[in-house]
Amino acid sequence: MIARLRADLKTLMAIPGLSGHEERVAAWLRGQLNDLGLPNRTDRLGNLIATIQGDPAKPSVMIFTHMDQLGFFVRKIEADGLIRVERMGGVSERAMAAQEVTLCGAAGDIAGIIMNKAHHATTPDEKYKVLTAPEIRIDTGHGSKAAVEAAGIRIGTPVVYAPRVIELADERIAGTSVDDRAGCAALLDLARARKGRDGPTLYLVWSVQEEFNLRGAVVAAQNLHPDIAIQIDLMLATDTPDMADRGEMVMGGGPGISLYSFHGRGTLNGVIPHPALVSLMEDTAQALSLPLQRSAQVGVLTDLSYVQLLGDGVASIDVGYPMRHSHSTIECCDLRDLVGLVRLLDGALDRIPAAMKLERD
Numbered sequence: 001m002i003a004r005l006r007a008d009l010k011t012l013m014a015i016p017g018l019s020g021h022e023e024r025v026a027a028w029l030r031g032q033l034n035d036l037g038l039p040n041r042t043d044r045l046g047n048l049i050a051t052i053q054g055d056p057a058k059p060s061v062m063i064f065t066h067m068d069q070l071g072f073f074v075r076k077i078e079a080d081g082l083i084r085v086e087r088m089g090g091v092s093e094r095a096m097a098a099q100e101v102t103l104c105g106a107a108g109d110i111a112g113i114i115m116n117k118a119h120h121a122t123t124p125d126e127k128y129k130v131l132t133a134p135e136i137r138i139d140t141g142h143g144s145k146a147a148v149e150a151a152g153i154r155i156g157t158p159v160v161y162a163p164r165v166i167e168l169a170d171e172r173i174a175g176t177s178v179d180d181r182a183g184c185a186a187l188l189d190l191a192r193a194r195k196g197r198d199g200p201t202l203y204l205v206w207s208v209q210e211e212f213n214l215r216g217a218v219v220a221a222q223n224l225h226p227d228i229a230i231q232i233d234l235m236l237a238t239d240t241p242d243m244a245d246r247g248e249m250v251m252g253g254g255p256g257i258s259l260y261s262f263h264g265r266g267t268l269n270g271v272i273p274h275p276a277l278v279s280l281m282e283d284t285a286q287a288l289s290l291p292l293q294r295s296a297q298v299g300v301l302t303d304l305s306y307v308q309l310l311g312d313g314v315a316s317i318d319v320g321y322p323m324r325h326s327h328s329t330i331e332c333c334d335l336r337d338l339v340g341l342v343r344l345l346d347g348a349l350d351r352i353p354a355a356m357k358l359e360r361d
């Protein structure tokens with residue numbers, strides 16, 4: 001299982017998929033689902049949905065994870081061919097300068113670099129200043145606006161950090177868009193595990209536009225009317241010196257559940273999970289002798305926060321894998337946590353009873 005997750009994650013990390021432009025990620029996943037013989041479809045927003053029909057007496061479950069990644073959109077092409085961008089999503093501007101990028105142009109992918117002023121010429125006050133996304137320039141080497149445009153790059157062209165995978169020791173994978181291709185790989189593995197098995201009706205959703213203020217999953221849920229929603233995304237690993245005060249989430253320490261998330265700025269939203277689902281995950285972890293970590297964080301948000309509000313309310317919980325360096329160019333996770341996550345979800349689905357009480361009284 002770990003070898004397959006490694007291969008799938010590496011493949012998924014190599015595919016560009018800025019929010020609103022997830023088609024290439026979806027196409028690869030669709031191919032895998034078709035190979036599995038799992039019926040699937042895509043909605044108008046681009047969410048990829050596979051359904052596994054189950055026992056109608058059991059509550060239906062939507063398990064979802066996002067395909068998109070953060071990045072930039074081309075805003076302007078200067079006369080000298082240098083490209084200006086707007087940021088898309090929570091780009092860490094501290095990790096931005098001097099990075100390689102991929103511009104997904106109409107005629108194919110084009111390589112570029114985010115320019116960084118020659119160190120020898122930086123003034124003392126420039127030396128410790130972080131450039132913001134609107135300030136940066138991207139050089140593709142073309143040298144003129146006409147040449148850039150002839151290469152298929154225009155205003156609105158998606159730009160992502162050049163896909164990169166770094167295999168570290170001890171089952172750790174670092175690189176671009178671990179958030180949330182690791183979730184995509186885990187959900188694909190869960191699809192393989194659940195095919196042909198009894199249990200609740202499952203809607204497996206690879207969603208779009210999560211990094212664009214949480215738009216895709218809510219559309220899928222609106223249509224599917226699940227009783228239960230389980231969202232897979234990163235959990236902030238806090239086992240590094242700079243994060244130690246924020247919790248007890250250890251990378252390699254197993255999958256996690258979120259007991260509280262709240263953005264606390266901009267989008268004032270978050271999730272306090274349904275207690276029956278907390279118990280379900282805890283009981284499953286205990287029965288399978290899996291470690292289960294706990295997260296409670298302000299500053300974190302997933303699209304589950306909108307899904308939970310639909311209809312009569314959807315019983316919801318965030319599950320995930322510890323990840324370091326979120327929204328940087330080199331995010332990092334541990335494959336063993338993904339294996340544990342798939343086992344946890346698979347076991348939890350087996351334990352959902354026909355008369356599961358989801359009303360709160």
Ligand SMILES: [Zn+2]
Pocket residue numbers: 066179180210233234
């Ligand atoms: Zn994410």
